[in-house]
Amino acid sequence: xxxxxxxxxxxxxxxxxxxxxxxxxxxxxxxxxxxxxxxxxxxxxxxxxxxxxxxxxxxxxxxxxxxxxxxxxxxxxxxxxxxxxxxxxxxxxxxxxxxxxxxxxxxxxxxxxxxxxxxxxxxxxxxxxxxxxxxxxxxxxxxxxxxxxxxxxxxxxxxxxxxxxxxxxxxxxxxxxxxxxxxxxxxxxxxxxxxxxxxxxxxxxxxxxxxxxxxxxxxxxxxxxxxxxxxxxxxxxxxxxxxxxxxxxxxxxxxxxxxxxxxxxxxxxxxxxxxxxxxxxxxxxxxxxxxxxxxxxxxxxxxxxxxxxxxxxxxxxxxxxxxxxxxxxxxxxxxxxxxxxxxxxxxxxxxxxxxxxxxxxxxxxxxxxxxxxxxxxxxxxxxxxxxxxxxxxxxxxxxxxxxxxxxxxxxxxxxxxxxxxxxxxxxxxxxxxxxxxxxxxxxxxxxxxxxxxxxxxxxxxxxxxxxxxxxxxxxx
Numbered sequence: 001x002x003x004x005x006x007x008x009x010x011x012x013x014x015x016x017x018x019x020x021x022x023x024x025x026x027x028x029x030x031x032x033x034x035x036x037x038x039x040x041x042x043x044x045x046x047x048x049x050x051x052x053x054x055x056x057x058x059x060x061x062x063x064x065x066x067x068x069x070x071x072x073x074x075x076x077x078x079x080x081x082x083x084x085x086x087x088x089x090x091x092x093x094x095x096x097x098x099x100x101x102x103x104x105x106x107x108x109x110x111x112x113x114x115x116x117x118x119x120x121x122x123x124x125x126x127x128x129x130x131x132x133x134x135x136x137x138x139x140x141x142x143x144x145x146x147x148x149x150x151x152x153x154x155x156x157x158x159x160x161x162x163x164x165x166x167x168x169x170x171x172x173x174x175x176x177x178x179x180x181x182x183x184x185x186x187x188x189x190x191x192x193x194x195x196x197x198x199x200x201x202x203x204x205x206x207x208x209x210x211x212x213x214x215x216x217x218x219x220x221x222x223x224x225x226x227x228x229x230x231x232x233x234x235x236x237x238x239x240x241x242x243x244x245x246x247x248x249x250x251x252x253x254x255x256x257x258x259x260x261x262x263x264x265x266x267x268x269x270x271x272x273x274x275x276x277x278x279x280x281x282x283x284x285x286x287x288x289x290x291x292x293x294x295x296x297x298x299x300x301x302x303x304x305x306x307x308x309x310x311x312x313x314x315x316x317x318x319x320x321x322x323x324x325x326x327x328x329x330x331x332x333x334x335x336x337x338x339x340x341x342x343x344x345x346x347x348x349x350x351x352x353x354x355x356x357x358x359x360x361x362x363x364x365x366x367x368x369x370x371x372x373x374x375x376x377x378x379x380x381x382x383x384x385x386x387x388x389x390x391x392x393x394x395x396x397x398x399x400x401x402x403x404x405x406x407x408x409x410x411x412x413x414x415x416x417x418x419x420x421x422x423x424x425x426x427x428x429x430x431x432x433x434x435x436x437x438x439x440x441x442x443x444x445x446x447x448x449x450x451x452x453x454x455x456x457x458x459x460x461x462x463x464x465x466x467x468x469x470x471x472x473x474x475x476x
Contacts, residue, residue: 001090002154004099009164011148011171013042014182016141017245018174019167020044021238024257031103031133031256032241033405035143036249036266041096042141043406045103048133049153051258052080052102054110059083059130075113076130077106077365084134084364084409087153091410096140096149097275101408104132105256105263105418108373108397115383118390125425127398131258132407137163179239179467180246188462190455198228198395198432204450205443207392214388215439221316223379223388226434227450228395233429233461235468237262240422240429243467244460248346252416254404263399264429265421266456268345268352271374271403274367274413277359279329282338283376285317285436286310286351289452290344301342301349309440314340314351317436320375320382321355328370329357347455364407374417377401377434399423400432422457431457 011019017034023046024030030046051062054076061069061083071079084101092099110129111117137152137160150163180186199207204227211223233240241255241264254265270282288304291297304310318336325334338354359367378401379385389397400423405415423430433453435446 001088003090003092004095004151005154005156005160006095006149006151007160007164008147008149009168010146011141011167012146013141013143015171015175016042016044016139016148017242018178019170020046020139020174021242022170022174022177023166024238028257028259029133032254033103034245034253034255035251036245036253037251039251040143041098042143043098043103043138045133045135045138049136050134052083052104052130052132052134053128054130055128075365077110077368080130080132080407081363081365084407087409089154089409095151096142097412097414098140098406098408099410100135100138100151100153101406101410102132102134103138103406104130105399105402105404106130106368106372106415107399107402110402111373111386114369115386117386120390121393121396123396125396125398125423125430127261127396127423139163139167180243180463182246186243186247186463186466188459188466190458190462194231196230198393201444201447204447208437208441208443208446210392211388211437212439212441220384220388221380222313222436222438223385224377224434224436225389225392225446226397226400226432227447228400228430228432229451229454229458230428230430231461232427233424235464237264237422237424237429239464239468240264240460243463244457248456248460250345250420252405254416256404260425262424263404263418263421264424264457264460265404265416265418267404267416267418267420268343268350269374269376269417269419271405271415271417272368272371272413274359274364274411276412278356279325279359279367280354280356281321281325281371281374282352282354283314283317283321283374284350284352285314285376286340287449287453288349290347290349297344304349304351305340305342309438310351311340313436313438314353316380317376318353318355320380321371324371324375325355325357328360328367330360333358345456348453362411364411364413367413368415372403373401376436377417377419379436397432401434420453420457422461429461
């Protein structure tokens with residue numbers, strides 16, 4: 001078995017991003033996964049060898065040379081796994097974890113390939129259940145050592161030296177067009193102009209009361225319900241991502257461009273990480289807004305960690321993730337090695353835990369199905385809450401609360417949960433956010449929490465549009 005070919009160069013995370021942004025202008029298919037906070041690795045791919053997406057027959061492979069291949073079957077992730085196994089590549093322990101494979105997204109409604117759910121909500125965005133790119137050349141940044149690895153499949157004709165030169169040249173041009181300084185949010189007004197919501201506050205409050213009836217009847221313990229907000233986008237979506245990363249770096253950020261849609265994701269939450277046999281997940285449950293001052297921030301944090309409702313909800317989610325892991329891990333290996341720590345972001349703070357275990361199977365599709373979708377964004381028990389979500393939310397979730405990330409040739413996996421994520425289609429940006437509902441939930445407050453969770457993305461949109469307007473004025 002061969003390993004990937006590679007060569008290295010020095011590069012910071014910002015240089016890596018701005019080189020990617022510059023090179024992305026040359027193709028309409030590309031993806032960036034960025035560890036924006038405390039992470040070790042960023043990944044970028046441009047002009048994929050093959051675009052892989054689920055269709056009614058199974059899995060559709062569109063090759064760069066224009067040929068199309070259909071793999072027939074019921075589960076697109078199983079078919080993707082079979083396709084990746086064509087590339088027999090051995091792991092090189094000297095390289096970063098991602099050494100080639102599929103990079104992309106799994107929509108929430110992928111769950112329908114193995115669970116029976118009602119079909120009541122409108123599928124207006126028609127998001128593919130599975131959509132991935134596989135590259136013959138890609139770049140991986142070791143964030144800690146500021147080293148970028150230019151990698152390729154063995155025997156790829158284009159020299160890695162050419163690729164390195166393209167990236168190094170693009171750094172200078174990319175940085176010259178930089179719009180936002182790191183760590184500095186630009187003060188913009190987030191308006192309600194042209195805003196459409198999937199449910200009004202009044203309707204959402206009724207939905208909360210419906211959930212509380214289901215809980216009182218013993219159907220469920222908790223349900224996550226969400227609101228989608230939509231507005232026209234007047235700038236390239238990559239500019240919106242550039243703004244978001246400048247002031248709200250998150251551990252599992254992602255940007256994706258395809259001819260059919262674009263994605264801007266600032267997700268704080270891990271669905272699944274697999275390295276060899278070791279699995280981990282980081283459920284989030286419990287939220288407060290950030291304070292305007294350090295003193296107010298500290299008071300809100302103390303309020304969060306003291307809140308019986310939030311702590312009870314969080315413990316329930318951790319127990320749910322442990323149950324999921326126990327189905328796919330070796331007996332006795334599942335443990336909670338971090339419990340209820342506070343993580344802070346630009347607009348909100350969360351309670352977060354970490355669950356780990358040792359995989360009982362190597363099959364990527366079986367492992368992903370075991371935890372997908374994440375319990376923190378459905379509820380408990382998972383299947384019944386998904387039935388209630390379908391009944392109460394007027395539109396299908398699509399990518400919201402699905403996953404973005406990678407599945408490698410060697411079986412390793414890293415997938416986020418696509419919250420704090422914008423899905424852009426036909427010039428409209430859709431941002432969905434939700435709240436976990438329990439008997440103590442106050443309906444109006446839960447609606448406001450759902451809107452608060454989307455604020456960083458709306459701020460990024462306004463920042464990008466303002467920056468482009470100011471550039472236009474200066475040029476005239």
